[in-house]
Structures are given as C-alpha cells and as structure tokens.
Amino acid sequence: MDLAQQPGAPVEVAPNAFPTNRSTMCQKGWTSAELLRHPDRLTTPLMRDSRDGELEPVGWDAALDRVAGELRACAQRHGPYAIGVFGGGGLTNEKAYALGKFARVALRTSAIDYNGRFCMSSAATASQRAFGLDRGLPFPLEDIARTGAILLVGSNLVETMAPVMSYFDDQRIAGGKLVVIDPRATVTARRAHVHLQPMRGTDLALANALLHIAIRDGYVDEQFVAQRTSGYSFVEQRVGAYWPDRVERITGVAVDEMRRVVRLLAEAPTAMILTGRGPEQQSKGTDTVQAFINLALALGHAGRPYAGYGCLTGQGNGQGGREHGQKADQLPSYRRIDDPDARRHVAGVWGVDPDDLPGVGRSAWEMLDAMGRDGGVRALLVMGSNVAVCAPDSARVERRLADLDFLVVGDMFLSETASRADVVLPVTQWAEEDGTMTNVEGRVILRRAAMQAPANVRSDLEILEGLAQRLGCGERFPSQPRVVFDELRRASAGGKADYAGITYDRIEGEDGVFWPCPDEGHPGTPRLFLDAFATPDGRARFHAVSHRAAGEEPDDEFPLYLTTGRTLVHYQSGTQTRRVAQLREAEPESFVEMHPVLARRIHVGERDLVGLRTRRGSASARARLTPDIRPDTLFMAFHWGGEGRANLLTNPALDPDSKMSEFKVCAVRIEGVESSPRGAAP
Numbered sequence: 001m002d003l004a005q006q007p008g009a010p011v012e013v014a015p016n017a018f019p020t021n022r023s024t025m026c027q028k029g030w031t032s033a034e035l036l037r038h039p040d041r042l043t044t045p046l047m048r049d050s051r052d053g054e055l056e057p058v059g060w061d062a063a064l065d066r067v068a069g070e071l072r073a074c075a076q077r078h079g080p081y082a083i084g085v086f087g088g089g090g091l092t093n094e095k096a097y098a099l100g101k102f103a104r105v106a107l108r109t110s111a112i113d114y115n116g117r118f119c120m121s122s123a124a125t126a127s128q129r130a131f132g133l134d135r136g137l138p139f140p141l142e143d144i145a146r147t148g149a150i151l152l153v154g155s156n157l158v159e160t161m162a163p164v165m166s167y168f169d170d171q172r173i174a175g176g177k178l179v180v181i182d183p184r185a186t187v188t189a190r191r192a193h194v195h196l197q198p199m200r201g202t203d204l205a206l207a208n209a210l211l212h213i214a215i216r217d218g219y220v221d222e223q224f225v226a227q228r229t230s231g232y233s234f235v236e237q238r239v240g241a242y243w244p245d246r247v248e249r250i251t252g253v254a255v256d257e258m259r260r261v262v263r264l265l266a267e268a269p270t271a272m273i274l275t276g277r278g279p280e281q282q283s284k285g286t287d288t289v290q291a292f293i294n295l296a297l298a299l300g301h302a303g304r305p306y307a308g309y310g311c312l313t314g315q316g317n318g319q320g321g322r323e324h325g326q327k328a329d330q331l332p333s334y335r336r337i338d339d340p341d342a343r344r345h346v347a348g349v350w351g352v353d354p355d356d357l358p359g360v361g362r363s364a365w366e367m368l369d370a371m372g373r374d375g376g377v378r379a380l381l382v383m384g385s386n387v388a389v390c391a392p393d394s395a396r397v398e399r400r401l402a403d404l405d406f407l408v409v410g411d412m413f414l415s416e417t418a419s420r421a422d423v424v425l426p427v428t429q430w431a432e433e434d435g436t437m438t439n440v441e442g443r444v445i446l447r448r449a450a451m452q453a454p455a456n457v458r459s460d461l462e463i464l465e466g467l468a469q470r471l472g473c474g475e476r477f478p479s480q481p482r483v484v485f486d487e488l489r490r491a492s493a494g495g496k497a498d499y500a501g502i503t504y505d506r507i508e509g510e511d512g513v514f515w516p517c518p519d520e521g522h523p524g525t526p527r528l529f530l531d532a533f534a535t536p537d538g539r540a541r542f543h544a545v546s547h548r549a550a551g552e553e554p555d556d557e558f559p560l561y562l563t564t565g566r567t568l569v570h571y572q573s574g575t576q577t578r579r580v581a582q583l584r585e586a587e588p589e590s591f592v593e594m595h596p597v598l599a600r601r602i603h604v605g606e607r608d609l610v611g612l613r614t615r616r617g618s619a620s621a622r623a624r625l626t627p628d629i630r631p632d633t634l635f636m637a638f639h640w641g642g643e644g645r646a647n648l649l650t651n652p653a654l655d656p657d658s659k660m661s662e663f664k665v666c667a668v669r670i671e672g673v674e675s676s677p678r679g680a681a682p
Helices: 060-078 093-106 121-131 141-146 162-173 203-216 222-228 232-239 244-251 255-267 285-298 340-350 364-369 394-403 460-470 481-492 504-510 581-586 596-601
Strands: 083-087 112-114 149-153 177-181 194-196 271-275 308-311 379-383 406-411 423-426 435-438 443-447 560-565 591-594 609-613 618-625 633-637 651-654 666-674
Touching: 060 083, 060 379, 060 406, 060 423, 060 460, 083 093, 083 364, 093 112, 093 340, 093 435, 093 460, 093 481, 112 364, 121 285, 121 308, 141 162, 149 255, 149 285, 162 177, 177 255, 194 255, 203 232, 203 244, 203 255, 203 285, 222 285, 232 285, 244 255, 271 285, 285 308, 340 481, 364 394, 364 651, 435 481, 443 504, 591 596, 591 609, 596 618
Parallel strands: 083 112, 083 379, 149 177, 149 271, 177 194, 271 308, 379 406, 406 423, 560 633, 591 618
Antiparallel strands: 435 443, 560 666, 591 633, 609 618, 609 666
C-alpha cells in the first residue's frame, strides 16, 4: 500500500535499533502521532481584513499575495530591515537554511534570529571561544557509557531527554560516577553519587572554586595544559580569589562537598563535564559555561577519547538549527556574516553579489523588543516558534506584537502567537515531509515522510518558494528537501559545520553521518579534537572569568528566587503537547514548586492557587509542595500560556556575549493565595 496516496490510512512502523535512542522514546515521542489528525489542526490559510477583524479561511493565493504585498509595502515605507524573520530550533536543516537565505536574499533584511537563542546560545558562544567550534557533544552519546566520571550541571535528563539516560545507567553499571549540580533535587539529581545544591545563579563561583581546589591539591594535568592549551596562567591567577570558604558563603555548598567532587573528577581516568540550560540561561551564561570548560581543560579531560565538555541540546533540531543561518550574525556552516571571505563563498552559492547581503542584525530578544518602534521591525514572519509564550517578559512581547504593522505565522495549530497574526499559514508536520536534522552528537539524520499531508496544507519550503515567486526570486528557492539539502552542502563546504560529503543516501545507509564531513569519501567525524582543537593554533583557550550577581537578586520587595524549566510530559511552549490527551491529563495546568517550610511560613497548601509577581508582571499557578527545592526558590515550568505563563515573570536581562536572556534567575514574591479544597482532583 502506498501510504503517500492514503492520507487516512493507519501507519505501521517497524522498530529500528537506531544507535542514538536505542529504539526508545519518551512520552512525547510515542504520543506525537495523535497530533497528525488532531481536530485543532490548521488545514487552510487564515486571514483577517483588519487588526480588529476575525481570522477567516482563505485560499493560498489570497494568503500569499497578501503576505508578499505587505512585506513589499513595509520595505518601501521603512526599508528592508523593517521586515523581521523569527525561526525555530525544531525546523529541519533544509528549512533553517532556506529561512536564513530567504531573509538575506528575498527580503534583504538583517533582522533574523530564532528561538534557539533562548536555549543553547551561551554554551555555543563559550565553545566557540574555547575550542573554536560549537557542536553540542564533541563525541557520540555511546562514549558517555565508557567515561569514568560525569559532572552534569543544570540538567534534569530523566525528564527532558529520557532516552539518553540509558547511557548514564550503563556508565554507572560500569563503575562510573555521576555528580549533579542543580538547585533542585530532581529525579536526575537523586540518581547521582553526589548532588550539589547551590543557590540560584552562583554556578560560576562554584566552578571557579572547584578549579581553585584542583590547583591547590595538585590535580592539574600540567602536560596537557602546556601542550594543548593557552591562557592558563591568567585563569590560575583569577581563581586564586575563589578560596573554598568564601565560595561556600556565596553558594551554600559545603567545602567538603566541593573537595569530594574535585577528587572524583580528577582521579577518574576520563571524565566529562556536561551543561544544560541551568548555567546557560543566565545573564552571565557564557562565562559560567567557560568556567566549567576551564575546569575540564585544567584536569586534562578534553581532546581525548571518552572525555570532554559538552552541551546537552534541548530542541528537536537544536544543533542543526543553529548551524545554517538562522542567527542574526551567521551564514551557513557557522560562517560569520561580517567575514568577507564567508560572504563571498555563500553569495557565490546563492548567485548574488556579496555586497548585497545584509550585515549583522539584532539578536532574538533585541529584535522582539524593538518591534513596532522606530528603527525596529514593523512586519514579522514567524516559522517554528511561539514567541508569545517562549520569550522572556512575554507581556511586553505581546504588546510589541500588537504594535506591528503586519504579522504572519506558519504553524500547525493556532498558537498564542498565531492567534494574533494577520495571516496564518498551515504547515506540514514531521510525518508528512522529508528532511534532515542534526542531533546533539553532530550526527545528521534523515526523517522520511510516512504519510500525505492534508490536501490544503503546505510545507515551510513550499511557502518560502511561493513568497519568493511573488517577490521576484522564486527560481532561487526550490521546495524539494533533497534539492535544498544539496545546496546546503555546497554552502557549508569548507566551513566549521561542513556537510559537503553528506548525502541522503549516505545518511540512510549509515544511520546518520557526523559532521564535519568534507567529501563523500570521508567517514565523518564522531569524535572531535583528538589531534587538535579548531582554533588557528590548534590549542584550546582558557579564559579568566569572574562571578557576578544575577541581573536581579531577591530583596525586601521581592524576597525569593524564581527559576524555570521543563517537565517530563510537555515540550517548549506546549502548543503541541497540551493538545495530546494523555500528556494533558498527566500535567493539566501550570504549577509552582515550593519547599514545605516556605509554604508553612506563607500559609500555602498543596494545590492552592498562588499569585506570583516580579518587576515585569504577574502570573498564577497551583502550588506543588516538595522538599526537592531550596526554601528560598520557586520553580515554574514554561509550557503553558494564559495566566499560568512562567515567562510573564522572567527577566530579559541579556548575556553580553551570547545575548541569552536570564530565564533561570529573577526575584519574585508571593502575592495572594486562593485556597484549594484539600484532596481536590487536578
């Protein structure tokens, strides 16, 4: 039976022992098919005649004509940089590449960024700075099972990347040790040999103290430092000020526990340091990650098998999504858009004059915050993101969206952002299209269509092709994924993320291919840096970094910390997972975790409706009492819209290097409690 010709037919899938997830999926994966024919699915373009009008079904020609006309008119009134493009880390490599090209070639705007700026950008910046290259893991996941010790910082993998935990289980069975740093005693932290529970926003001081102890106790790998790194002496001087007793007062972590962790890492034959969003989503996230990289380098746990620093990428294509041109300062393959050689190479592939390419644009938050303002974006195209929920200080983002002259959103469902759009374009889902994605290991994988999309739904590539035709450059934007991928290969050739030797046939035949892979005879590169780091002299770079306060600390008016994160059953802004019955029933509404000691002091009971306020706004959520969190800290997941939206509260304060917003730390107060009948069902 040809499934492509039978859109209503059931799809049978045989198990495949894929080397990354070992045939396992999390709950979000095994329930995702429910969304393919969900009653809320968008199956026709929607358009409103005026900002106060209702969204009404229209044909594709009318919708695309309207979009192209509005974008053209905006450029004529305000210049091309007044048109913005906002992408997502869930787009395939082909879509991410085409979206970046569309912004620079069809729209000729510098105003493009994506939601991955809110996820991995601090780790990416620190990795580029230290190693000359950003790939989530510089080794395959299977190496985790074979390393002696792991320091996991700010990641609750049991809930956020459940299939990956099998490698950690194997590591433990083989006698390896796991250390977790997290202010919450998460399920992952409870499985660790050592759990350090620092005060929110003090990870950098803790990392410097760990290196201070390593130096003092003679654990530095002096041969590795001398032969394969530079800049160590400056770091050695800097961390001299981070004596353990002082850092215990800053972090709340006991000196003996710090020493124990250093000893575990230093005495292990190999070790890895892995970071998640915890240390990264801070206004000092780049420096915090760098401090942990410094520790790995000093101990000699880098550039050798079964060792190294890695970032645990969060989104479905979080790795590939940041490689090929969605970021405001990048062209494909991590090429800098302000590098003349990079501009010449990519312009040659695109068939345009290098001088016609725009320069560096604003980062994600900076672009969103300038919407509707003089010199800012006046018309916005959104693909693969729900900025009204995922961006910090989201009430301000809502106001900025309302200030736009025109908003167009491509989505599968009417998300909180799409519901505010002038035009909504229905797009295909994962099972309805071919495309490649790049996982956390740097393994490029191929996702094949299993069924036909609804008749009136189009892929993002088809939408970009249709808009480009109306803007006079349709021949430059093919909609066939394989054709786009082959062009991506040429654009990436010679770059840091070199896909030139990767083909659809190779990916399918080899269960994925690791980049860099410069030609079709190359085997791919599962393990980076074994001979040299990707810097001009081949040496990894130490950088001296100093602890500083968060952008906002608790005070008398806002006496508690607020931090945000994910839950097991939901994902990102929840646009999809909140529509899956099994997931919605498991976590039906927004909640706020607090310690029972704090709850008693402020007279809050389990499932009471708690009002929360920060300097940006207010939200409400059901109380969930747990001893797993510090008494000075509240935790909210960010998967819900409405009054339970965590990002109504978060601080957009930016890391100066990565332009990451400070999702993990802000000051909050409890403002009102509505008691819930004890024992009431959720």
